[in-house]
Amino acid sequence: MPPANVTPTKMPFEKYRPFVPIVLHDRTWPNVVTDKAPRWCSVDLRDGNQALIDPMDPARKLKMFNELVAMGFKEIEIGFPAASQPDFDFCRQLIEDDLIPDDVHIQVLVQCRQELIERTYEAIAGAPRAIVHFYNSTNPLQREVVFGLDQEGIKSIAVNGAKMCKKLEETIPETSVRYEYSPESFTLTEPEFAIEVCEAVMDVIEPTADDPIILNLPATVECYSPNVYGDVIEWFGRTIKQRDAVIVSLHPHNDRGCAIAAAEFGVMAGADRVEGTLFGNGERTGNVDIVALAMNLFVNGVDPELDISDIDALRRTAEYCNRLPVPERHPYVGDLVYTAFSGSHQDAIKKGFEALHAGADDGEYDTWGVPYLPIDPHHVGRSYEAVIRVNSQSGKGGVAYVMKEEHGFELPRRLQIEFSKAIQHHTEDTGTEITPTTMWDTFQAEYLPSEPRFVLRTHELHTTSTEGEGRTRLTGQLAVDGEPVTVQGEGDGPVEAFVAAIVAHFGEDFDVVDYSEHAIGRGSNAQAVAYVETVSADGTIKWGVGQNPNITTASLRAVLAAFERQTDG
Ligand SMILES: CC(=O)SCCNC(=O)CCNC(=O)[C@H](O)C(C)(C)COP(=O)(O)OP(=O)(O)OC[C@H]1O[C@@H](n2cnc3c(N)ncnc32)[C@H](O)[C@@H]1OP(=O)(O)O
Ligand SMILES: CC(C)C(=O)C(=O)O
Numbered sequence: 413m414p415p416a417n418v419t420p421t422k423m424p425f426e427k428y429r430p431f432v433p434i435v436l437h438d439r440t441w442p443n444v445v446t447d448k449a450p451r452w453c454s455v456d457l458r459d460g461n462q463a464l465i466d467p468m469d470p471a472r473k474l475k476m477f478n479e480l481v482a483m484g485f486k487e488i489e490i491g492f493p494a495a496s497q498p499d500f501d502f503c504r505q506l507i508e509d510d511l512i513p514d515d516v517h518i519q520v521l522v523q524c525r526q527e528l529i530e531r532t533y534e535a536i537a538g539a540p541r542a543i544v545h546f547y548n549s550t551n552p553l554q555r556e557v558v559f560g561l562d563q564e565g566i567k568s569i570a571v572n573g574a575k576m577c578k579k580l581e582e583t584i585p586e587t588s589v590r591y592e593y594s595p596e597s598f599t600l601t602e603p604e605f606a607i608e609v610c611e612a613v614m615d616v617i618e619p620t621a622d623d624p625i626i627l628n629l630p631a632t633v634e635c636y637s638p639n640v641y642g643d644v645i646e647w648f649g650r651t652i653k654q655r656d657a658v659i660v661s662l663h664p665h666n667d668r669g670c671a672i673a674a675a676e677f678g679v680m681a682g683a684d685r686v687e688g689t690l691f692g693n694g695e696r697t698g699n700v701d702i703v704a705l706a707m708n709l710f711v712n713g714v715d716p717e718l719d720i721s722d723i724d725a726l727r728r729t730a731e732y733c734n735r736l737p738v739p740e741r742h743p744y745v746g747d748l749v750y751t752a753f754s755g756s757h758q759d760a761i762k763k764g765f766e767a768l769h770a771g772a773d774d775g776e777y778d779t780w781g782v783p784y785l786p787i788d789p790h791h792v793g794r795s796y797e798a799v800i801r802v803n804s805q806s807g808k809g810g811v812a813y814v815m816k817e818e819h820g821f822e823l824p825r826r827l828q829i830e831f832s833k834a835i836q837h838h839t840e841d842t843g844t845e846i847t848p849t850t851m852w853d854t855f856q857a858e859y860l861p862s863e864p865r866f867v868l869r870t871h872e873l874h875t876t877s878t879e880g881e882g883r884t885r886l887t888g889q890l891a892v893d894g895e896p897v898t899v900q901g902e903g904d905g906p907v908e909a910f911v912a913a914i915v916a917h918f919g920e921d922f923d924v925v926d927y928s929e930h931a932i933g934r935g936s937n938a939q940a941v942a943y944v945e946t947v948s949a950d951g952t953i954k955w956g957v958g959q960n961p962n963i964t965t966a967s968l969r970a971v972l973a974a975f976e977r978q979t980d981g
Contacts, residue, residue: 431635433603436643441681449709449717451685452702453487453661454480456733457502458521459699460689461491464734472733473502474511479729480690481513484718487543489519489687493535494528503535512539519543519592524573533580539587543626546573547594550609551601567609570595574616591617592626594663599631603644607651619657627652628687630663631674633696638670642677649682661685664700666692671700672743676708690730691738691745704743711787720744723792750789750799753845755807757784758800762813802846804839808832815855818848820932824943827955834858859957859973866976867891868969873906884909888968907944910968914975921949922978924971929963942970948978 456476461467468476473491480488490506491499503520506512518539522532524546536542548569549558555566570593581589593613595606610627619625629648631641641664649660662678662685664671675686688694692701703726706716720726723745727738740748752758764782771777780788789795800806800813808828815821815831823831834854839846846854856862871888883902886909890897901913911924926945931938940963944956956974960966 431600432640433599434640434644434647436647439643439646439681441642441646441677442639444680446676446679446709446712447714449706449715450679450683451487451659451661452485452706452718453489453519453685453687454485454689454702455489455663455687455699456480456689456693456730458489458491458519459663459687459695460693460734463693463695463698464736466735467498468733470498470502470505473498474505475729476733477506477511479726481516482719483726486515487517487519487685489521489543489545492521494522494531500531500535503539507536507539512541514540517541517543517590519545521545521547524548524569524576526576529573529576529580533583536587536589537584539584541588541590543590543592544577545592545594545626545628546570546577547596547628548573549597549632550595550606551597553600554597563605563608567612570609571612571616574613578616590623590626591619592628592661593617594628594630596630597632598629599635599641599644600633603647603651607648611653614654614657619654621656624657624659626659626661626685628661628663628685629678629683631665631671632663634665634667634671634674637668638673638677641674642681645678645683646681659684661687662700663687665695666697666700669697671698672704672708675700675705690726691742693730693734693736701743703745707744707787707792710791721791721793723794725793744787744792750785750794751801752784752799752810753801753803754805755809758802758806758813759809760784761800762809802835802839802851803844804836806832806835806839811835811851814848814851819852819855821855821941821957822930824926824928824945824955826926826945826953827943827957830953830955831855831858859955860959864973864976865893865980866972868965868972869896871910871965871968873909873964886910886913888913890972906964907967907971910971914971918975918979920975920979922975923947924974925953927967929967932959940966942966944970944974946971946974946978952978954978 457473491502493500493503506518512518520532520536522528532544550566555561559566595601595609598606614625617625649655652658660683662675662683664674686705688700688702690703692698703720706718706720710716727745731737738745740746752761760783768777768782800810802810802814811832812823812828815823835846835851838854867890869889869891871886874885876883884905885902886906888899888910890899899913899917901909901916903909903912907924915922923946924944925947929940929942932941933939939959939961942958946954946956954974954977956970956977958966958969958973960969
């Protein structure tokens with residue numbers, strides 16, 4: 413029976429309105445090319461931590477802090493010390509145990525509330541340097557439902573917060589304090605009002621070009637497309653007073669899945685600094701992923717100014733500290749991001765590697781370029797091993813790649829086609845991926861069986877040469893189904909002589925139409941591998957493979973193996 417007609421439910425889209433605060437007709441940011449990394453600030457230990465199911469314990473916090481320092485972060489928001497004893501204690505631990513490198517600023521977040529600001533200054537006392545980051549929400553919805561205040565009331569919260577901070581500075585004379593102010597939910601705030609509040613805060617902080625204020629413009633909840641963020645940030649930079657005394661900072665969240673693009677457009681639009689987290693942990697859909705941002709610069713040939721050369725170690729740290737997994741397809745780091753399953757991708761990758769290495773001097777190429785691989789996996793500490801994996805979507809290229817990279821066998825093109833059919837049967841039957849080990853087992857069973865019916869025990873060659881014309885006579889001792897057999901034949905070389913011997917003894921027409929060989933391994937462990945393509949009287953094509961330290965023996969074994977496959981049908 414055909415399925416009953418189903419009427420799809422209409423989504424209540426009319427309950428939503430686009431929010432586009434500014435359309436900048438003379439925008440310049442789309443033409444900007446970013447050629448320098450912005451200042452990075454990690455908020456893993458604050459915005460990341462406050463979003464966790466299980467917030468980090470002291471050991472996890474320290475592990476994350478040390479990892480961020482090792483990566484090269486110079487500004488690290490270490491928590492909200494006034495919010496909880498663990499955050500306060502962690503701040504004290506960093507200061508008292510002298511764990512903050514000379515070139516690193518710790519940053520602490522606080523609301524514009526007196527008791528919280530006082531506690532924050534207690535927390536940072538004794539630190540050589542600190543950024544005090546105070547904030548309040550400025551957007552119409554929160555003004556109304558959270559604070560019940562008009563614009564003036566909201567501005568006063570910010571200004572009073574700034575005054576309290578300035579005043580408390582004298583209680584910690586040994587600490588060099590810098591300031592960051594966030595009009596929280598900036599992207600949902602009327603831009604003119606955000607400017608008004610920021611400038612009122614600047615009047616209190618009195619920043620200079622030598623001692624600038626960080627004005628952080630959060631997409632607390634991502635609410636419009638990245639191009640709108642670009643326009644708004646360019647407009648903000650043009651409009652804010654004393655631009656040279658302001659570090660414009662971005663703090664994108666990822667609710668629409670566009671945080672990376674938003675941050676990139678914001679930087680093109682003139683922002684100096686970006687706050688984010690490793691692999692994008694953070695509230696709801698997360699903060700912007702700083703690793704991906706940095707890697708996007710790297711891929712454009714720009715110094716990312718962060719060390720991501722062991723991306724898996726960073727992932728392990730993030731997963732340990734956050735107790736959340738980083739998904740398999742996450743940009744640059746996921747388990748599957750340097751892996752191709754599909755046939756045409758594998759074929760192109762294999763050819764790409766061959767071309768890259770053919771043009772490389774001592775293995776060092778000038779410019780990366782392999783289809784379907786945006787970066788050289790080695791540059792982030794990943795290997796080529798998992799680049800190609802084989803399932804039912806794969807073709808000969810993938811099979812050939814695994815046989816070469818994992819097992820050292822450089823299969824000739826037509827053998828790749830023959831063998832990949834066997835692999836295709838396997839992957840279709842199992843419905844899953846085939847591992848390199850299973851592929852090898854299949855190859856052995858097909859081409860290098862442990863108990864072949866036809867075994868070459870010994871052979872003798874006698875070569876005569878008259879006026880440059882050489883003839884080879886071969887006598888071979890075989891075992892066929894365990895029974896000894898002697899064969900004799902003559903030809904232009906050992907392979908031809910052996911084929912003649914087989915044809916003469918077994919009475920089956922059979923010839924070699926293609927032959928290739930190569931070495932596997934080096935020195936005393938080197939083995940020769942020979943591949944022969946044979947044709948029978950009825951035109952059946954079968955390949956044979958032989959392996960031996962001696963190249964002639966390997967060739968003869970390949971011929972015999974092909975003959976056995978021909979006679980087995
Ligand atoms: C977008 C962001 O991520 S901002 C950072 C958010 N992070 C966190 O909140 C994590 C840490 N926070 C906390 O643990 C708690 O909020 C604390 C301990 C700081 C404060 O707790 P509480 O005193 O219970 O207050 P609570 O957080 O509920 O705050 C609500 C009150 O603070 C006011 N408030 C909220 N934010 C701010 C601010 N930035 N500045 C001034 N007042 C504020 C609210 O209007 C409300 O006032 P009301 O009680 O008069 O209605
Ligand atoms: C406090 C601010 C910067 C914040 O975390 C946000 O708006 O997301």
